[in-house]
Amino acid sequence: MLAISRVVLSGAWLMDVFPFTIVGFDLDGTLLDTSADLAAGVNHALGSVGRAPLTVEQVRAMIGGGGRHMLSLALDASGGGDAALLDRLYPAMIEFYAAHIAVHTTPFPGALTMLDGLAARGVAIGLATNKAEPLARALLDALGLTWRFAAIVGDAGKPSPDGIEAMIARCGGGRAAFVGDSIYDVGAAKAAGIPAVACAFGFLDQVETLGANAVIGHFDQLIPALETL
Numbered sequence: 001m002l003a004i005s006r007v008v009l010s011g012a013w014l015m016d017v018f019p020f021t022i023v024g025f026d027l028d029g030t031l032l033d034t035s036a037d038l039a040a041g042v043n044h045a046l047g048s049v050g051r052a053p054l055t056v057e058q059v060r061a062m063i064g065g066g067g068r069h070m071l072s073l074a075l076d077a078s079g080g081g082d083a084a085l086l087d088r089l090y091p092a093m094i095e096f097y098a099a100h101i102a103v104h105t106t107p108f109p110g111a112l113t114m115l116d117g118l119a120a121r122g123v124a125i126g127l128a129t130n131k132a133e134p135l136a137r138a139l140l141d142a143l144g145l146t147w148r149f150a151a152i153v154g155d156a157g158k159p160s161p162d163g164i165e166a167m168i169a170r171c172g173g174g175r176a177a178f179v180g181d182s183i184y185d186v187g188a189a190k191a192a193g194i195p196a197v198a199c200a201f202g203f204l205d206q207v208e209t210l211g212a213n214a215v216i217g218h219f220d221q222l223i224p225a226l227e228t229l
Helices: 035-047 056-060 067-077 083-099 111-120 133-142 162-170 183-192 219-227
Strands: 003-009 012-018 022-025 124-128 151-153 176-180 196-199 214-216
Touching: 022 162, 035 056, 035 067, 035 083, 056 067, 067 083, 083 133, 111 124, 111 219, 124 162, 133 151, 151 162, 162 176, 162 183, 176 183, 183 196, 196 219, 214 219
Parallel strands: 022 124, 022 176, 124 151, 176 196, 196 214
Antiparallel strands: 003 012
């Protein structure tokens, strides 16, 4: 099943066939630059045990595997810590982040125009993120973006394909592609048997090495890239 949009040209209706009925997205580092707000949450947790703050750039490279993984990497980078310390600091980080979830977070350039373009083509837009689902929904609500998604799957467990497969099912099924910025995203898309597009503007350097089917440097390149897959 293909997504179809109608375009008026010289008074006639023409059918423009788009190759995907579903396009799914990662959240942090793909649709939204959440790095400053996540770094603030990490540094709140580190500061509670007397550790110096990390830079946003340091934290940015730790994002993608979920909040506990991010904090674990931050502990390693700031002096180390065992599972008991991680268990103690994680709730403090989440509580602070939830209370300051959209202070600095913004969509990446071109994201909203791109989502409009997909919607105009009849594409169901999904989200599969390793972020805890209540936090993902709260963030999208705060930015007024929730209405854009046919399905929102948090705690997706990428690189497992389960979250992407759930997203596809909730979108009604059909030919799908997935867009992300990390090895977790590309790995999950491959495991789900669908094409992956990697965002070079996200949180991970050298996305060209991830084995994605396409790499984009700006969201204005996404729809043309999908049309070639």
